[in-house]
Amino acid sequence: MRKSRPKKRVLLPDPRYKDPIVTRFVNMMMYAGRKNTSYAIFYNAISLVEEKLKEKNGLDIWRKAVSNVMPTVEVKSRRVGGATFQIPTEIRNDRKMALSIKWIIDYSRARNEKTMSEKLANEIIAASKNEGASIKKKEDTHRMAEANKAFAHFRS
Numbered sequence: 198m199r200k201s202r203p204k205k206r207v208l209l210p211d212p213r214y215k216d217p218i219v220t221r222f223v224n225m226m227m228y229a230g231r232k233n234t235s236y237a238i239f240y241n242a243i244s245l246v247e248e249k250l251k252e253k254n255g256l257d258i259w260r261k262a263v264s265n266v267m268p269t270v271e272v273k274s275r276r277v278g279g280a281t282f283q284i285p286t287e288i289r290n291d292r293k294m295a296l297s298i299k300w301i302i303d304y305s306r307a308r309n310e311k312t313m314s315e316k317l318a319n320e321i322i323a324a325s326k327n328e329g330a331s332i333k334k335k336e337d338t339h340r341m342a343e344a345n346k347a348f349a350h351f352r353s
Contacts, residue, residue: 213240265324270338271285
């Protein structure tokens with residue numbers, strides 16, 4: 198590479214909980230620059246989680262859900278001698294966070310509830326209990342890595 202790596206941008210914390218990870222989640226959930234709409238969906242989902250589970254702090258449940266969905270290994274395709282192998286690799290912390298956030302958002306969008314807040318709240322509740330589609334995605338990823346453990350020596 199001729200140029201140096203770009204500097205990591207620092208995210209501002211969100212207005213209500215003062216947490217930059219919430220801002221990251223909201224940014225990944227946002228469509229067409231509608232950040233206020235995205236914040237409203239997130240905050241409504243957290244309040245729905247608090248109502249359904251009768252907890253005081255829905256943000257802790259959200260953090261638990263995100264940490265439950267975080268994968269530790271993933272498979273990457275690598276071409277060796279005309280054959281393509283799925284090689285299991287460890288994941289960096291920022292990528293773990295990005296994958297878990299992305300999976301929670303994607304699988305909450307695919308749910309069958311009426312509003313996005315309800316979908317997100319139910320996916321957060323399911324993920325905090327180690328259930329749901331996002332947890333299944335994590336387990337499938339780990340299973341794939343385990344099945345291709347024999348090709349780990351191709352790692353570069």
